Amino acid sequence: MKVLFCVGKSYFPIHQTMVSQLEAIGAEVNCLMFDQARSKQNIIEAIRDASVYITAVAPADREVIDAAPQLKYILKTGTGLDNVDIDYATKKGIYVSNAPGENATSVAELAIGLMVAISRKIPQLDKQTKEGHWLHSNGFECSGKTLGIIGFGSIGMKIARIAGAFDMKVIAYGVHKDYDAAARLGTSFVELDRLLAESDYIVVSTSLKKTNYHLVDARAIDKMKSSAFLINISRGALIDEPALFDALRLEKIGGAALDVFESEPPAELLPDLDNLITTPHIGGTTKESVNRVAQVTVENIRRFIHHEPLAYLANQKELHHIKQ
Structure with missing residues (x-):
């Protein structure tokens, strides 16, 4: 069983362990490091004889899939599958799985960290203090504020749980509504326009689809409070970045904290604004979450080799229908 492993930066420290574990269960592994991928x-040259393809952010689109006539299984080391053409993989009879929820704690904790950091201007004050400027700054408490969560999946639910400790009012918008979980977490579902208008903090935690590209655009920003803070820990293309940066320059909203961008790394330098803080897509990459995802990945390949049921299949129903 030949495996192509496009090693993301987060998995570099443990990729040799993963390779050893895969070789122990009968796999022959070829690695492309993140710079090569x-x-x-x-990728096209390396995947030609692979049956299994492991990817973090490297593409698994039609061109890559067509270059791999032996390909039977694509595994995403993470949750978001926007770099995988699931429909085409399904048409070709290829299994696709991810690791949903395994990095949810890491992403949720970063979302809360960014929320506090932008409220109190922690990065800006850290820089100024180290430069010898002892400046006073009034920030905002999160307690008692309204938190709007766009996307109430495993990450959104964990954000809501933590926000409860801040005594925040939590509202959510999402296509898929888990009313039982919302009730347990003291969260109410509302329409998007209401969430935009009422929230003091808005966290974007929904998956990227063609239907929600630039979900937060100039029109949406105009509906937000002038004091509101926008936090994105999902996918950059969910926000119209030029519209957001214009709004920040004009101080139409209180500020923004971004861990993700439409182009990564950003094609142009990000604006140096006091009401903007940024991180380089680190939300799902803690030592704990990387190890959990690695375990899920290796275990699923073991199951595949031994013809056992696979966990977290993203196209199980569709493939079942095709293969009937």
């Missing part, structure tokens, strides 16, 4: 041509 930036070139689609490198």
Whole structure:
């Protein structure tokens, strides 16, 4: 069983352990490091005889899939599958799985950290203090404020749980509504326009689809409070970045904290604004979450080799229908 492993930066420290575990269960592993996997041509050349493809952010689109006539299984080391053409993989009879929820705690904790950091201007004050400027700054408490969560999946639910400790009012918007979980977490579902208008903090934690590209655009920003803070820990393309940066320059909203961007790394330098803080897509990558995802990945390949049921299949129903 030949495996192509496009090693994301987060998995570099443990990829040799993963390779050893995969080899122990009968796999022959070829690794492309994150810098090599930036070139689609490198992937196309390396995947030609692979039956299994492991990817973090490297593409698994039609071109890559067509270059791999032996490909039977694609595994995403994470939750979001926007770099995988699931429909085409399904059409070709290829299994696709991810690791939903395994990094939810890490992402949720970063969301809360960014919320506090932008409220109190922690990064800006850290920089100024180290430069010898002892400046006073009034920030905002999170307690008693309204938190709007766009996307109430495993990450959104964990954010809501933590926000409860801040005595925040939590509202949510999402296509898929788990009313039982919302009730347990003291969360109410509302329409998007209401969430935008009422929230003091808005966290974007929904998956990226064609239907929600630039979900938060200039029109949406205009509906937000002038004091509101926007936090994105999901996918950059959910926000119209030029519209957001214009709004921040004009101080139409209180501020924004971004862990993700439409182009990663950003094609242009990000604006140096006091009401904007940024991180380089670190939400799901803690030592604990990376190890959990690695375990899920290795275990699923073991199951695949031994013809056992696979966990977290993203196209199980569709493949079942095709193979009937």
